[in-house]
Amino acid sequence: MSNFVRPYGDTRDDGKVQLSFTLPVEWSESADEAARRLVATMGFTDVAVAEGRRIASGFSFFVVYASTPVAVDLDGIAAAATKAHAMSLAEIDAFVRERVGRKIRIAGACIGTDAHTVGIDAILNMKGYRGDYGLERYREFETFNLGSQVAVEELARFTRDEGIDAVLASQVVTQKGSDVANFTALSELLEAEGIRERVLLIAGGPRMTNLLAAELGYDAGFGRGTLPSDVAAFVARRMADRAGA
């Protein structure tokens, strides 16, 4: 079985896409042509440069519409499963009481030099995000928000000393791979402490995906649009699995 789709402009399978980009060239009609050829070289057809203009000396900006001849097969795409089967706050609390039988201890931090706590705060703070209460609001979670710029060594030590069950490591900055290095370092430190198997290790950040988290040796990864209850449900289920094992 296969199930191919193309981008949809106004007609099924027209393959229409919109691109915008800057070229480091002074604007002229030949710059427009350069933009058109560039997009054609990418494999697009029906390339139309809708807008091309100078935005600074030596730089031009383009908006281009074009069609793609290729399609994607929807079958055989394995979905990241962390967010499946949502439960409400009350359901999760009840589930933990019944299946885990004790409070789950959760520590969260922005690791390395990252000071962007917006994501981790949205997940942990009582108030939560988009009307979805944060983990601090759950009766069955004991939550510790270590804040920003937490060294991975400190987070590992805290996890060990405080008997933490689930670690939420967050990092936004992605320039030059600093996030990957810090995430890896944390995983290795927990390994060295001999507690990696005992804890649920979860990575978060706007670019994080469950696939990337798995590659980094994490139990789960949560990216853009994650609600606190997504994380809560995941932690509760995994803890229940462990309690039942």
Next chain:
Amino acid sequence: MELRIDAGIVADARRLATAIAAPVSAFIAAHSTVAVERSVLRLLGVDGVCADEAPVPNRVLERLGPERLRGGAARAIGALTAETGRTPDDVASALAEGTLAAGLADGVPEAAARGALAGYVRRAVARIDGRREERAGLLARLPQFEPPLLYVIVASGNIFEDRVAAVAAAEAGAQIVAVIRSTGQSLLDYVPYGATTEGFGGTYATQENFRIMREALDAVSERLGRYVMLTNYASGLCMPEIATMAALERLDMLLNDSMYGILFRDINMKRTFVDQHFSRMLSARAGIVINTGEDNYLTTADAVEQAPAVLASQFINEAFARAAGMPDAQIGLGDAYEIDPGLEDGFLFALAQAQLARQCFPDAPLKYMPPTKHMTGDVFTGHVIDAMFNLASVTTKQTIHLCGMMTEAIHTPFLGDRALSLENARYVMNTARHLGDEIEFKRDGIVERRAQQVLRDAHALLERVSTSGLMAAIERKTFADVRRSPDGGRGVEGVFARDASYWNPFEDELRGALAGAVPEAARLS
């Protein structure tokens, strides 16, 4: 477009903020920090790095040791200068290299130590004054477009790429360029040295990077016929050192908040209070406009709930800035357009807050920050939200307008993002230029009632803080829902009590000047 608000409450809020700052000012007067002393050294001409990359000012402080430091670095360097007949810079290098013993001049009398530095102190202050006059001349010859002044950030990590981005942004209409610092620089207890080409989420603030960017912006200013301002961050553990470098390299603005580092970076509060004071004294003299960081209250919590905290913080920042001798025209108090886009009448609340600040601080060059918290990967919706932010800004006559980027939630701005953002702001502000002069708020309508409520709540918050004291209030989670203790946090080891012989010649010089004529305001509004 005036909101009917109770002037009595505004006056009392200002009185309370002054009362809140007063006991902290007494603490500040009795203490110094390693960052303040390193600033004194830099002003005396001490610069450079040792063979192991440690900055000379840091190494000199180590050599002097904590006991000698209680008298101030200038006291010790002055004594060595008097004893050896060499320049302070020479003396510092010799100390750092270990070829000169700090104890050599311990017996030099105070008057001789002070006298030996008199000329150097005068020259340093003259250099700062010269930079200030240079700016005044440039602004007169190359006038800026009228406010809101469009402010953009560059943040490639490489100062030479930043320079390309800054020049392109200026051509696209930017009037202020800020170079975002590398993440984590706020926690370094030293200032990196030289031109830098690698950073994380930003570019290191160094004196050489300041110079490179200033030179590029001066050139484009001449070409465009309007002065383009340069901004950096006097925050974190090196506040006064950054202010020193900014004064020497003619930066025009500095992000500088009296409480931001404490709340959002866990920097020790005593360290922050002492450091912000000296950095603001320097900025006052240098004609630098500070930008305070109230936007941070909104990005970490709900904007509607936190509105009173923003206003209260603005009053506190104003009180600390005035205590450091800053005229209102140099106090760029912050606010941000961070209300949830899904909230009905959210734009009205944003207008209420922005106009309230405008009326409470009529002479301050208010700094308005764009939406960040509710920006998503949907750049199209983001561009629309930014347009509404632009409208709120021009309508309420904000002075410093940080342009929102539609790619805010995705990456540090691309060159094209900045151009689109500037076009958005220029369009909205041109098409609605005098809207604020033409409309009136309905008496007791949604906007007016909201403003009155925020003012009352901010006043109540200031009353609570003044009762407990600022340090105790921070310890009780009064601001940003964060608890900090007076002796906790980073950099506390760098705070020390001054002894009877303490001398900071620049403090004396700046305070003396400030007690006289208030310097002419930066030409902003």
